[in-house]
Amino acid sequence: MATSGSNATFDLCPKSLVGVGVGLVAVGGASYLLYRHLTRDIMPQKWRRVGTVQRIHFFPVKSCAPLEISKPGVEYDCDVLSMSFEGIRDRTLMVVNDKNEMVTARVYPQMTQIHSKKVSPSKLLFSAQDLPDLELDFENLEGPEKDVPTAVWGVPVDAMPCGDRINKWFSQAILKQDTGLKLVHYPYPKPVMTINPRLKDMPFIRQEDSGTFNDATSFMLMNLSSVADLNTRLKNPVDALQFRGNFELKMDVDEPYAEDNWQWLRIGEDTVFRSVAPCTRCIFPNINVKTAERDPDGEPLKTLRSYRLFNKISPALGIHLGLRLPGKVKENDVVYVGDR
Numbered sequence: 569m570a571t572s573g574s575n576a577t578f579d580l581c582p583k584s585l586v587g588v589g590v591g592l593v594a595v596g597g598a599s600y601l602l603y604r605h606l607t608r609d610i611m612p613q614k615w616r617r618v619g620t621v622q623r624i625h626f627f628p629v630k631s632c633a634p635l636e637i638s639k640p641g642v643e644y645d646c647d648v649l650s651m652s653f654e655g656i657r658d659r660t661l662m663v664v665n666d667k668n669e670m671v672t673a674r675v676y677p678q679m680t681q682i683h684s685k686k687v688s689p690s691k692l693l694f695s696a697q698d699l700p701d702l703e704l705d706f707e708n709l710e711g712p713e714k715d716v717p718t719a720v721w722g723v724p725v726d727a728m729p730c731g732d733r734i735n736k737w738f739s740q741a742i743l744k745q746d747t748g749l750k751l752v753h754y755p756y757p758k759p760v761m762t763i764n765p766r767l768k769d770m771p772f773i774r775q776e777d778s779g780t781f782n783d784a785t786s787f788m789l790m791n792l793s794s795v796a797d798l799n800t801r802l803k804n805p806v807d808a809l810q811f812r813g814n815f816e817l818k819m820d821v822d823e824p825y826a827e828d829n830w831q832w833l834r835i836g837e838d839t840v841f842r843s844v845a846p847c848t849r850c851i852f853p854n855i856n857v858k859t860a861e862r863d864p865d866g867e868p869l870k871t872l873r874s875y876r877l878f879n880k881i882s883p884a885l886g887i888h889l890g891l892r893l894p895g896k897v898k899e900n901d902v903v904y905v906g907d908r
């Protein structure tokens with residue numbers, strides 16, 4: 569037996585024992601780190617009410633207007649890929665140029681004036697000023713054999729072109745010419761993109777939080793109290809929609825800096841999210857959602873920079889969420905925070 573103590577039998581043992589020892593320490597260390605990581609990231613048992621969801625939005629085309637839903641009180645599905653309403657999903661469409669590069673409202677603010685409505689679970693109807701409405705049928709696109717390589721903020725992803733009829737309409741709506749832009753579709757049933765390099769060091773973010781054609785993660789929450797506070801500092805108030813969150817939270821009572829401590833969020837009875845990163849802001853919020861005009865004074869970004877910069881390059885407002893338990897959500901659902 570190994571414990572017999574006969575030196576003759578164990579001439580070679582000291583070295584291999586060291587090897588085994590090192591191995592054990594390594595395995596032990598790794599499991600400890602994994603254990604610590606898992607215990608730190610375990611979903612809480614207790615939930616505390618903090619407010620309600622005042623508005624829910626999603627954006628079938630990246631940079632364009634939110635899906636218009638006329639019925640009040642509808643339920644939205646949240647799964648790992650995105651939010652959806654009766655089959656229509658958040659940001660599974662995106663505009664690209666002739667080189668298949670992402671095109672957004674940061675360059676073409678009038679994209680925010682392209683509206684969409686659901687016709688059926690696979691059909692959208694688009695409208696834009698001075699153009700006849702356009703119907704798009706997800707079941708009848710040009711692809712998939714003609715997928716094109718594109719990227720969202722440098723993260724590569726292949727996408728399916730929607731076809732010439734659609735491309736012409738979007739080129740007309742955005743460029744006022746017949747060509748130049750294409751609409752592409754996110755063709756995968758799950759998140760395939762890698763994490764935005766800016767966020768890859770965030771400890772709780774996962775690859776599947778990348779969503780569809782999202783800038784960073786599949787869900788985003790805006791705090792209406794923060795927008796209200798920002799508006800007290802601005803000459804011309806902004807609409808919370810300019811920040812393009814999925815959920816607009818109305819807090820019962822403001823808790824200063826709560827956003828720094830919130831780790832877990834539950835919306836309604838089932839749907840659980842992990843707060844994975846603060847949302848840092850580019851110039852998009854400077855585009856007025858009603859007029860598509862860029863603010864001449866660079867607001868609200870300028871004011872945000874004055875008090876929400878936190879040593880970063882861009883100011884933060886809103887939080888990026890990763891889905892941890894799928895479920896349904898609707899407006900006026902209670903929002904809970906998980907206490908640990």
Ligand SMILES: *[C@@H]1O[C@H](CO)[C@@H](O)[C@H](O)[C@H]1NC(C)=O
Nearest residue numbers: 791793794823824825826827
């Ligand atoms: C919401 O905004 C208010 C006012 O800025 C702030 O006190 C509170 O911490 C914020 N809460 C969250 C969860 O972001």
